[in-house]
Amino acid sequence: MRRRLSSLFLSGTMLLSVLVGFTSSSSAADPVVMSGNPIITSMFTADPSAHVWSDGRIYVYASHDIFPSRGSDLMDKYHVFSSDNMVDWVDEGEILRASQVSWGRPEGGFMWAPDAAYKNGTYYFFFPHPSDTNWNNSWKIGVATSTKPDADFTVQGYIGGLPGTNMIDPSVFRDDDGSYYLYAGGGAVSYGVKLGADMMSISGTIKQFTELQDYHEAPWVFKKGSLYYMMYADGNPGANRLRYATSSNPLGPWTNRGIVLDPVANSETTHGSIVEYKGSWYLFYHNAKVSSNGTLRSTNVDKLTFNADGTIQKVIQTTDGVPNVGPPSQATEVKYYDLINNNYSQYTQKTDYAMTASNVTIGGGATRSGANIENMHIQGSYIQLTGINGGTGGKALLTVQYATPDNGVAFKADASGDTTGDGYYVPLPSTGGWGNYTGQAKRLVNLNVGTNNVIKLNGGTGGANVSKVSVSLIPTTGQETTYPVTGSNVTVGGGATKSSTSIENMHISGAYFQVTGVNGGVGGQAQVTVIYGSADSQATFGIVAGSNTYSLTLPGTGGWSTYTGSVSRLVTLGAGTNNTIKFTGGMGGANVTKVIVKLNP
Known part of the structure; x- marks a missing residue:
């Protein structure tokens, strides 16, 4: 246990060049x-x-x-x-x-x-x-x-x-x-x-x-x-x-x-x-x-x-x-x-935030000078970004573009997904001058699902001028998830029934089934595919996703148990894993075995 009891602050140069990945x-x-x-x-x-x-x-x-x-x-x-x-x-x-x-x-x-x-x-x-x-x-x-x-x-x-x-x-x-x-x-x-x-x-x-x-x-x-x-x-x-x-x-x-x-x-x-x-x-x-x-x-x-x-x-x-x-x-x-x-190559879905952006606020003594934010050396100074997209939640890469002639500078980053409340230590090694904006300080932080995240950079430990902040996610493009209709997140109603392998009786007026907990990634378009069998010449399902309604046509497959049918439709999903997709029947019959969701196809 340490015995030095006086208030101490960061000093010295960060030890950043001694390790080689092994x-x-x-x-x-x-x-x-x-x-x-x-x-x-x-x-x-x-x-x-x-x-x-x-x-x-x-x-x-x-x-x-x-x-x-x-x-x-x-x-x-x-x-x-x-x-x-x-x-x-x-x-x-x-x-x-x-x-x-x-x-x-x-x-x-x-x-x-x-x-x-x-x-x-x-x-x-x-x-x-x-x-x-x-x-x-x-x-x-x-x-x-x-x-x-x-x-x-x-x-x-x-x-x-x-x-x-x-x-x-x-x-x-x-x-x-x-x-x-x-x-x-x-x-x-x-x-x-x-x-x-x-x-x-x-x-x-x-x-x-x-x-x-x-x-x-x-x-x-x-x-x-x-x-x-x-x-x-x-x-x-x-x-x-x-x-x-x-x-x-x-x-x-x-x-x-x-x-x-x-x-x-x-x-x-x-x-x-x-x-x-x-x-x-x-x-x-x-x-x-x-x-x-x-x-x-x-x-x-x-x-x-x-x-x-x-x-x-x-x-x-x-x-x-x-x-x-x-x-x-x-x-x-x-x-x-x-x-x-800086082994962050998978974090390729990048969003840059200029320090003049409307979602960037400052306080505690921090000031704007043109496109940059200065005076982050002041105790209590901060830069705050709101409306940050955390996608499906979890790790995101925070990058701070900065300039400083000082050694031992560091920011404390607070992020919405930090359950410990401890914040994240972001060291900013010297770039050689206040106008030399070559510094890129990177730190993985935790964000919540969706687009309501807040990231706050707290100063007071040495000075650095900031020109840009970036937040990068692992892209979900092409990510595909299969939802068997026998799963616990699939419910039926209006006369539709579950068998051991499929959902049936979707021909009944008012029949429906819905899939909850659907992952929408960072939000946007997703391809929804229904795997089914039908003895009818054609059936039609309605699809409700969020506030939008879509129509899906299902040609016959030659039999109720001939599960060779596969039809797809683009829909819009919200960010995160709380999406619900509802399928409504009443216009012809089709027995459904699974639903597949492919993000940002």
Whole structure:
């Protein structure tokens, strides 16, 4: 956990040229994909605590550096991240914030390095938090519980009987006999104690570990074989390192063994966890590679190797990260390779917004100068774009065209689809001058379905003049979706009936069926195709899509079960997945088996 407490702002040049995308393959059937480092890119995270639970996933509980940075005091809103292959990471969402801690510091903030444990069907989340405005002398270790590893945590209270000073960075270890131990401490003081059966009280005497070499903060205890390991951050001035010690007992005494991790990029602090997953050992840690600011840190992971005598080889920090240990999986985190290499080639449906456009407003001190917007260095300045098309929702590519002679400039982007409320960090490296509009800052943001999205660029962290903003989507042109009429999103009425394979009795006056939840992509024309069989010479359906009505002629196929008929009609759909298409009968019969919708044909 960091100890620098003054308000800090971005400085230095962004580290944007060190990585080269890496994907290799051991065979066509067994591709090897690297995670890249950092592994968490949607927000700034530090102090990663990694655990493997019985569902087979690996979970990371991390602290949260909020941008724009205000130092350690602003840290809040814990998130959980998980993976089943070490490469594809999912942000499971926020699980706890300071305002939910009834006994906590009235001003909030100070939600520092956490940890988690599991016992008898309950997940325990341990977090340090002050209980008084005088934060430095009122630290407590809070406990929240849930029946889930990644949601629905409720604060139960805090662990009594602990010192109020330096009681930060809790770490909980489960021994082979089912006993649990709590470790904590900062400011060069380290403690350990056995937890009571309720996981919220202590059992026995608190042990202070005075034998640890240059202990500073961030304890982490694990066991391999019969040996207990204590990892911690040392006090190396300006560039802490991760050291470790070993013992034959979970409460020491400890034998110092050396350094696990050298100082990390652009951050004075270091903090990590060690865990085994699917046969390999890993070290999770943070650095400030993305921001070049030690108060805006990001979670990384690299492999850890033991020597035959149980000692640990120093971990080599990499930009490649670690290889996958399973097939491709769900992911919400964008790999850092893609962030810095601008691998956004699929986002080709682009809309440009001039800064003089009617849907662009400014405020907070930002000003227009001709076609450009200036004075974005002012605290509170902003540029806001309304009526943004998010298509079917999800990821969209935001591009800011800008000029700046400064280093360390960044905008915070807010977007309608951001469910975390954290915003997006948009770095703007120097272009060499206020009039040199060669800068293109790119960031994936989340948008909602449809055309009512808002994107807001917040300034106040260095200056940059903006000439244009672009929003790009993955095009849906040619995307085809089949809707079987037996699906749950297809309903009938007016005498029409569903059989096991088709909709029948559409010859009855007033008969209809409708398909709901139809994807209209970004909106516009779509080709609707009906697959059917008919013994009549000809039938006619009406089609209702939105406020428009269309007619569809269905020639006979020679039999009610001869499903060779296929007729199509262009209709107009709205953006997103909430479209309904209604087919009305009463003018000849046809049995329908499926409806196919092809977007923007």
